[in-house]
Amino acid sequence: MTTTWTDPTCPVARALDLIGDRWTLLIIRDAMDNARTFTDFQQRTGIARNILTDRLHRLIDRGILHRHTAPTGKRQIYTLTPTGRDLFTVIVALRQWGERHAYTPDEPHSTLIDHHGQPLPRLHPTDTHGTPADIDTTTVHKSGE
């Protein structure tokens, strides 16, 4: 995960360099769902503790999590920084794709609810005119072209 990617000008590669390993996004998912302490994360993800230690430190180094000691003295509290909170869109996109393609219709799964009690509507890229955008209507413009 310390590798420099083939194309350093691709933001997808850069993003994956920061959060693209097996556990990191699950940790962020749980942080968004009120996990705060070491054991919160350990129990929810089932990750090995030495790996969790490593991932939490990396996320702190990368500015995605922030650690502070709880006022009571004991617990270490991990919270998302604004950069980390901004991953909300990524998590929502993954969640919605998972709902559509990784479940059979009868399998239950958790849902993301807005504060009207409704499931969050489907996220959709649009172009500057508000028209839905997809692979066919967009192109990657390499920097310096």
Added chain:
Amino acid sequence: MTTTWTDPTCPVARALDLIGDRWTLLIIRDAMDNARTFTDFQQRTGIARNILTDRLHRLIDRGILHRHTAPTGKRQIYTLTPTGRDLFTVIVALRQWGERHAYTPDEPHSTLIDHHGQPLPRLHPTDTHGTPADIDTTTVHKSGE
């Protein structure tokens, strides 16, 4: 990557089970940007060939890529299935997050352009009323509650 996750009812975990490793999303990114053959992927990502073989097969097994032999006989062509194409939103979300948080202002990076030649507007989750949604205005509703 063959593990069953702690919480099988979480679509984020399921999605990551399918595409959440170091190389898979880069392969999908390149597939969206017209990479079609084994060597296309190998050259763009720089991935080792045995790993590429493995990842392509997994993506085919999981219904994200489809392989067929080119009419000329020789080349194997890998194309995204509808399920794979539907990852567009995920890639866009990752790309935009990377652009915002993984570059200094003076560093160049590639951009996603719509067919008016404009950069794609920022993707934003909204609730059922069209109001922007974020961590604080949403909750995860576990299945069966």
Added chain:
DNA sequence: CACGATCAGTAGCATTTTGCAACTGATTCG
């Protein structure tokens, strides 16, 4: 204060996954 329980890690070692380089076998081009 002593006792056990809890929290946040570390350390050691076995297993698994990756990465690298060389090799195969089919096809195609000159």
Added chain:
DNA sequence: CGAATCAGTTGCAAAATGCTACTGATCGTG
């Protein structure tokens, strides 16, 4: 035919991961 290209495969070394057990600090209770 001979060389090059494509799509892999194989073997081995290096790195990441998982498991289990251990440490040290703190906390609540009698």
